[in-house]
Amino acid sequence: MSVLVIGGAGFIGSNFVLDWLAQLSEQIINLDKLTYAGNLENLSSLENDARHVFVQGDLADRQLVDRLLVEYRPRAIVNFAAESHVDRSIHGPEDFIQTNIVGTFRLLEAVRAYWNGLPESEKKAFRFLHVSTDEVYGSLSKTDAPFAETHRYEPNSPYSASKAASDHLVRAWHHTYGLPVLTTNCSNNYGPYHFPEKLIPLMIVNALAGKSLPVYGDGMQIRDWLYVTDHCSAIRRVLESGRVGETYNIGGWNEKPNLEIVHTICALLDELRPKAEGTSYKTQITHVQDRPGHDRRYAIDARKIERELGWKPAETFETGIRKTVQWYLDHPEWVQRVQSGAYRDWVSKNYGARS
Ligand code: NAD
Ligand code: TYD
Numbered sequence: 001m002s003v004l005v006i007g008g009a010g011f012i013g014s015n016f017v018l019d020w021l022a023q024l025s026e027q028i029i030n031l032d033k034l035t036y037a038g039n040l041e042n043l044s045s046l047e048n049d050a051r052h053v054f055v056q057g058d059l060a061d062r063q064l065v066d067r068l069l070v071e072y073r074p075r076a077i078v079n080f081a082a083e084s085h086v087d088r089s090i091h092g093p094e095d096f097i098q099t100n101i102v103g104t105f106r107l108l109e110a111v112r113a114y115w116n117g118l119p120e121s122e123k124k125a126f127r128f129l130h131v132s133t134d135e136v137y138g139s140l141s142k143t144d145a146p147f148a149e150t151h152r153y154e155p156n157s158p159y160s161a162s163k164a165a166s167d168h169l170v171r172a173w174h175h176t177y178g179l180p181v182l183t184t185n186c187s188n189n190y191g192p193y194h195f196p197e198k199l200i201p202l203m204i205v206n207a208l209a210g211k212s213l214p215v216y217g218d219g220m221q222i223r224d225w226l227y228v229t230d231h232c233s234a235i236r237r238v239l240e241s242g243r244v245g246e247t248y249n250i251g252g253w254n255e256k257p258n259l260e261i262v263h264t265i266c267a268l269l270d271e272l273r274p275k276a277e278g279t280s281y282k283t284q285i286t287h288v289q290d291r292p293g294h295d296r297r298y299a300i301d302a303r304k305i306e307r308e309l310g311w312k313p314a315e316t317f318e319t320g321i322r323k324t325v326q327w328y329l330d331h332p333e334w335v336q337r338v339q340s341g342a343y344r345d346w347v348s349k350n351y352g353a354r355s
Contacts, residue, residue: 001026001075002026002027002029002072002073002074003020003026003027003028003029003078004028004029004031004068004069004072004074004076004077004078005029005031005077005078005080006031006059006081006107007032007080007081007082007131008031008032008054009038009039009040009042009043009054010032010038010039010080010081010084011189011191011193011195011198011228012228013030013032013080013081014042014193015193015229016232016235017030017046017052018046019229019233019236020232021046021049021051025051026051027050027051027052028051028053029055029068029072030043030052030053030054031055031057031068031081032054032055032057033057033058033099034344035095037083037084037085037195039193039338039343040054040343041337041343042193058099058103059079059081059099059106059107060102060106060107061106062110065106065107065111066110066113069114070114075125075126076129077107077111077127077128078129078235079104079128079129079130079131080131081099082099082162082163083096083099083100083159086159087291088159088197089158089159089162090157090158090291090292090293093158096158097158100159100162100165101162101166101169104130104165104166104169104170105169108128108169108170108179111128112173112177112179115179115180124180126180127180127181127182127242127244128170128179128182129181129182129183129184129235129238129239130166130170130182130184131184131235132163132166132167132183132184132186133185133186134186134187134249134251134298134299134300135155135156135159135160135163135295136153136164136167137152137154138153138155138295139154139295139296139297139298140296140297140298141296141297142222142297145301146251146299146301147185147249147298147300147301148249148301148304149185149247149249149304153167156293156295157293157295167183167185170183171245175245180244180245181244181245182238182239182242182244182245182247182248183246183247183248184235184249185248185249185300186231186234186249186251186300187223187225187226187250187254187299188223188224188226188298189225189227189228189231190225190228190320190321190324191227191228191229191320191323191324191327192228192323192327192331193334194228194324195338196338196339199223199258199261199262200265200324201328203261203262204265204269204325205335205339206284207265207266207269208269208273208329210284211284212286213266213281213284214286214288215258215262215285216258216287216289216290216291217287217291217294218259218287219257219258220257220259221257221258221294221297222255222256222257222258222296222297222299223261223297223298224256224300225252225256225321226250226252226254227313227319227320227324229314230252230313230314230315230320231250233313234248234250234311234313237305237310242309243308248304248305248308248309249300249302249304250305250311251300251302252313252315253300253302255299261321262285265281265325266280266282266285267280268321268322269281272325272326272329
């Protein structure tokens with residue numbers, strides 16, 4: 001038995017692969033295009049592990065995906081692959097349309113053909129899990145109830161619009177063709193291997209480098225934070241026991257304004273790596289121009305997954321953020337190789353000599 005993971009060299013995908021193989025013996029086929037966000041070094045501990053098969057390629061490459069499906073006969077697919085950064089989607093939406101919408105469509109078509117050809121028992125057991133975001137629901141006011149699965153879709157950024165489109169495609173492939181799909185919509189993640197273009201890793205890395213900590217606008221935008229391994233455990237639970245065709249919202253009831261996040265990071269760094277001159281990292285905070293169309297608040301109502309599947313996060317924000325700051329302090333070489341771009345040489349360094 002094997003599972004095809006797509007986008008498993010990114011932030012959440014690599015945490016998912018590492019967690020999976022730490023707990024289960026089932027093989028993972030990992031298809032990833034290795035865009036700037038894919039970092040195979042995250043998975044270097046699996047180099048000699050036959051349970052992990054890495055394939056560099058695009059989820060929109062129908063021939064390649066067809067071949068992998070025939071060769072490995074996965075019992076499930078978990079798709080993480082996406083362009084994921086809102087600011088990049090504002091500067092250049094094209095890749096988001098291509099990967100998140102066209103790519104999902106091509107993948108669904110390949111999977112539909114494969115699934116139709118399976119014997120009845122395998123067909124029944126097969127699952128396609130689509131990893132999505134709470135951003136498809138749009139923005140909440142301070143007093144609105146958190147997003148339930150029934151909240152209407154109101155995406156506001158090119159990123160969230162492209163993810164919303166992919167969610168709709170997945171839904172339609174279930175309703176029209178009977179494909180056994182599951183969709184998860186998760187809140188903001190944080191933790192190890194997070195690319196330092198997103199809020200939490202950027203603030204840690206900039207603080208340590210003595211650079212400014214750029215808070216967009218007033219910094220009172222609210223996000224609902226979940227430690228990445230809790231997202232991974234929720235996905236495993238949905239894959240095991242989720243009802244086909246259903247969507248599950250995933251979150252840890254951890255709403256925080258951005259400024260509070262930045263203050264918490266600074267306080268942890270003041271404790272764990274105090275500056276020689278004795279000043280706080282908070283002095284590096286600057287307010288910069290706001291993001292266009294910036295969503296004010298996201299919040300997840302996670303009662304459905306708690307009630308139906310018995311899932312709960314293991315980390316609180318306090319334990320998760322401390323682990324995260326400590327991880328970045330312990331892995332300066334990872335940060336340095338990401339910042340210099342050296343991580344991109346890893347594939348040729350590691351695989352070039354083998355082929
Ligand atoms: P990421 O940007 O860190 O990683 C994306 C991965 O997908 C990379 O390894 C990249 O190389 C790969 N990829 C991109 N385009 C591809 C293509 N065309 N074919 C194959 N691989 C491709 O993203 P992430 O933060 O790990 O997010 C993973 C998924 O989870 C995304 O679908 C995202 O929308 C969703 N999500 C993310 C968060 C979050 O806070 N990061 C929260 C909820 C949901
Ligand atoms: P981000 O990590 O990009 O995730 P998303 O936009 O998908 O929620 O940003 C999280 C929040 O932090 C968001 O409100 C934008 C804000 N932010 C800053 O204030 N400064 C920054 O430099 C970045 C990258 C984000």
